[in-house]
Amino acid sequence: MERSSIKYILTEEMDWEVLGGGVSRKILGWDNQIMMVQVKFEKGAEGSPHQHFHTQATYCVSGKFEFIINGIKQIVKAGDGVYIEPNLLHSAICLEEGILIDTFSPVREDFLDGSGVSYFSKK
Template sequence: MKRQSDKYIITKEMDWEELGGGVSRKMLGFDNQIMMVLVKFEEGAVGSPHSHFHTQATYCASGKFEFEIDGVKQEVSAGDGVYIEPNLVHSALCLEAGTLIDTFSPVREDFLDGSGVSYFGKK
C-alpha cells in the first residue's frame, strides 16, 4: 500500500472514486500523519452517524449541509468549517449539492484500503 501521495495532486486529471449513495471523493494528499480528501455530495446524500479515533477538520467549499456532532446539529454552507474531536459520533446530511474538504490526523487507513465507505447513503 502506498504510504504517501504524490507532491502535486491535479484534480482535473483524477477520476472521482464513487462511494455510493450520491457521494464520491478524490484524495488530495496524505502521509502517515495527515490526510486531505475532497468529497462531493449530491443533494440528499448522507454521511450516517459514525465515529473514529482521528481528529477531523472539514471545510465546506460549496453547497449546504446539516452536521450533527455529539447530538448537536448545525447548518454549514460555503466558507464554513467544522471541527470534530476524536471518537465523537457525527453525521452529515447534504441539503444542497456541494463539496467538503475533509482533513484527518492521522491518516485514514480505512480510506486507503477501501473499507471506510460504509457510512454513506441517500436519505
C-alpha cells in the same frame, strides 16, 4: 514505516471514487500524520452517524449541509468550517449539492484500502 502520496495531486486528472449513496471523493494528499480529501455530495446524500479515532477538520467549499456532532445540530454552508474531536459521534446530510474538504489526522488507512465507505447513503 514512512509513506506518502505524490507531491502534486491535480484533480482534473483524477476520476471521482464513487462511494455510493450520492457521495464521491478524491484523495488530495496524505502521509502517516495527515490526509486531505475532497468529497462531493448530491442533494440528500448522507454520511450516516459514525465515529473514528481520527481528528477531523472540514471546510465547506460549496453547498449546504446539516451536521450533527455529539448530538448538536448545525447548518454549514460555503465558507464554513467544522472541527470534530476524536471518537465523537457525527453525521452530515447534504441539503444542497456541494463539496467538502475533509482533513484527518492521522491518515485514514481505511480510505487507502477502500474499506471506509460504509457510512454513506442517499435519502
